[in-house]
Amino acid sequence: MHQLQLFESTKDIYARVFRCLCPRTALPEIVIAFKSYRNANCYIRWKNQRIEVRHADLLMSAPPAVTEAIAFILLARLYRKQVPEEHVAVYRAFMNDGGTRQQVEVLRRERSAKRMAPAQGTHYNLDQLFDEVNHQWFESALPRPAIGWTLSPARRILGHYDPVHHAIVVSRFLDSPEAGRDLVRYVMFHEMLHIKHPIRYEEGRRVIHSKAFRAEERRYPGFEELKEHLRALCNESSLPRRRRRRR
Ligand SMILES: [Zn+2]
Incomplete structure (x- = not known):
């Protein structure tokens, strides 16, 4: 089971978590997108008969267990289900990890360009x-x-x-x-x-x-x-x- 997970795509993980949370509901289309956010956020919503998921691209390199935890948290929120405590713990541990925080800080610097005009002004350089x-x-x-x-x-x-x-x-x-x-x-x-x-x-x-x-x-x-x-x-x-x- 654990080895299998290594080969699961993010979409596969969401599909598996969906079946686990809503075993009697037909699996809807799930669309995953990675976005260049300045943080480690992720979002989920229903749109046009499908589930749209957005993950910060920082999460692309997250361990499968973290992606699974996020899938549980987001899908449970969407379907108003209880989130298993173990997944909340995995997610929290990842977000509070020093390495994750450092990655977020680097992204924040790189992606929040300072808004200013060039050094050459009208009168002074x-x-x-x-x-x-x-x-x-x-x-x-x-x-x-x-x-x-x-x-x-x-x-x-x-x-x-x-x-x-x-x-x-x-x-x-x-x-x-x-x-x-x-x-x-x-x-x-x-x-x-x-x-x-x-x-x-x-x-x-x-x-x-x-x-x-x-x-x-x-x-x-x-x-x-x-x-x-x-x-x-x-x-x-x-x-x-x-x-x-x-x-
Ligand atoms: Zn000063």
């Missing part, structure tokens, strides 16, 4: 600014992230470093002559400091701008003036000032 600051300030040691402008001119968050995607995004709001190259360069510097000083956890609290981060930021040439300029630029916008911040 963010790639150039990154290289310049990296050379002058970090001995060109910072690994190059994905870099781009936001799609819309957000004023509340002017720059952002996303460690999951290793991406720096600068608000299109700053791609203007009023902002000036020096100011955009300083915002780039600030976000680059986030690469050098990753978020730390202290007593359960997230420390985004550590003391070391702040100290290094203050050494940037013209730091006070640039911050003042940034504040003035933002004050021209209509949003309440306290809601504006850089992250």
Whole structure:
């Protein structure tokens, strides 16, 4: 029996589980599709007189016992039957397994592309600014992230470093002559400091701008003036000032 299972297709497994759950019902057509989800989800539904099943493609390499457990869970849900406890346990163990979690994390990174506009803006090129600051300030040691402008001119968050995607995004709001190259360069510097000083956890609290981060930021040439300029630029916008911040 166990050896046979090794040669069963996903569709075969569903058919066998169906007969087990609904022995007196004629086997309907079952259509299986593997989808490139960002997780390990799976779905089932009745459509056009047939059962449609969708599995995340991550599950293609799952052990047959896991596929069988999923078939039991989904078909039982569809037919309002009790799911055998052993299958729930197999499914839970697989989903909570370190290897599965790691695979999901990798997929999430690969498949959730960062939405941003190219680094070459109307007035400033963010790639150039990154290289310049990296050379002058970090001995060109910072690994190059994905870099781009936001799609819309957000004023509340002017720059952002996303460690999951290793991406720096600068608000299109700053791609203007009023902002000036020096100011955009300083915002780039600030976000680059986030690469050098990753978020730390202290007593359960997230420390985004550590003391070391702040100290290094203050050494940037013209730091006070640039911050003042940034504040003035933002004050021209209509949003309440306290809601504006850089992250
Ligand atoms: Zn910040």
